[in-house]
Amino acid sequence: MARNLIDIVDLTVEEIDELIAVAEDIIENPVKYQDACAHKQLATLFFEPSTRTRLSFESAMLGLGGSVLGFSAASSSSTAKGETVGDTVRTVGCYADIIAMRHPKEGAPIAAAQVCDTPIINAGDGGHCHPTQTLTDLLTIHREKGRLDNFTVGFCGDLKFGRTVHSLVNALSRYEGINFVFISPVELKLPRYVKEEALKKKGIPYTQTTDLESVMSDLDILYMTRVQRERFFNEEDYMRLKDSYILNPEKLVNAKPDLSILHPLPRVNEITVDVDKDPRAAYWRQVANGKYIRMALILKLLGIEV
Numbered sequence: 001m002a003r004n005l006i007d008i009v010d011l012t013v014e015e016i017d018e019l020i021a022v023a024e025d026i027i028e029n030p031v032k033y034q035d036a037c038a039h040k041q042l043a044t045l046f047f048e049p050s051t052r053t054r055l056s057f058e059s060a061m062l063g064l065g066g067s068v069l070g071f072s073a074a075s076s077s078s079t080a081k082g083e084t085v086g087d088t089v090r091t092v093g094c095y096a097d098i099i100a101m102r103h104p105k106e107g108a109p110i111a112a113a114q115v116c117d118t119p120i121i122n123a124g125d126g127g128h129c130h131p132t133q134t135l136t137d138l139l140t141i142h143r144e145k146g147r148l149d150n151f152t153v154g155f156c157g158d159l160k161f162g163r164t165v166h167s168l169v170n171a172l173s174r175y176e177g178i179n180f181v182f183i184s185p186v187e188l189k190l191p192r193y194v195k196e197e198a199l200k201k202k203g204i205p206y207t208q209t210t211d212l213e214s215v216m217s218d219l220d221i222l223y224m225t226r227v228q229r230e231r232f233f234n235e236e237d238y239m240r241l242k243d244s245y246i247l248n249p250e251k252l253v254n255a256k257p258d259l260s261i262l263h264p265l266p267r268v269n270e271i272t273v274d275v276d277k278d279p280r281a282a283y284w285r286q287v288a289n290g291k292y293i294r295m296a297l298i299l300k301l302l303g304i305e306v
């Protein structure tokens with residue numbers, strides 16, 4: 001049976017640590033890996049828009065000596081003619097060795113995995129989860145801080161629809177000594193099911209607030225997120241909430257000198273461009289890390305050791 005990555009909890013902590021170690025080795029020794037996936041093909045099936053995830057997957061496979069095929073919009077596939085996700089994925093499984101797919105419907109990658117023997121990677125399913133962004137985030141934290149435990153982590157913005165938040169909370173809850181601070185408008189609070197499964201069952205401490213500046217000085221990591229316009233039921237609510245948090249240099253005055261600022265990107269308005277030159281802004285380094293962790297993941301799911 002194919003090994004898939006649908007949710008971050010499909011990987012053990014040991015496997016995550018191993019992927020991070022491989023990604024760091026790839027960063028140090030890229031030549032060693034340049035032919036590791038020769039004659040292998042990755043298909044990227046993106047039923048929803050993407051810049052970083054799709055292109056970093058493709059860059060990852062090309063960096064491993066493999067090749068890529070796929071589509072970047074449902075409208076350019078036979079989905080537009082009414083084909084089901086299952087039939088599309090089953091078809092692509094005949095042409096590719098591994099599939100990365102993004103879909104607006106929660107659970108679509110699980111449904112796909114049930115009809116396809118080719119490894120499936122969930123590249124984001126609706127407001128549910130985004131495990132390869134989480135691996136990117138963990139690699140970034142590891143490279144910035146040298147560890148993945150004993151931090152106070154603030155998540156700020158759209159914690160309701162932000163699937164990267166749900167996956168990262170799940171992942172970090174498995175490491176020791178993490179305190180969570182959730183900063184959001186009342187309407188965009190972290191879903192109850194994430195709190196129950198990832199935090200309450202394990203007795204992990206967390207606080208919730210609407211005020212970013214009141215908690216800024218406590219944070220070791222600040223994970224900013226975009227308000228997810230595409231998941232709102234009406235434009236009026238989006239317009240009211242979209243600028244709830246705008247991080248700028250003034251708001252960082254009381255932050256720790258070694259704070260790490262992460263953002264899965266794309267950003268809209270929630271971090272001003274002048275924060276980019278602050279050495280604590282790690283989000284452009286995070287973008288670069290996305291390629292290397294996906295290289296490590298492709299190797300793992302294809303069972304290739306270098």
Ligand code: CP
Nearest residue numbers: 050051052053264265
């Ligand atoms: N972080 C992320 O998923 O970005 P894209 O939507 O550009 O892939």
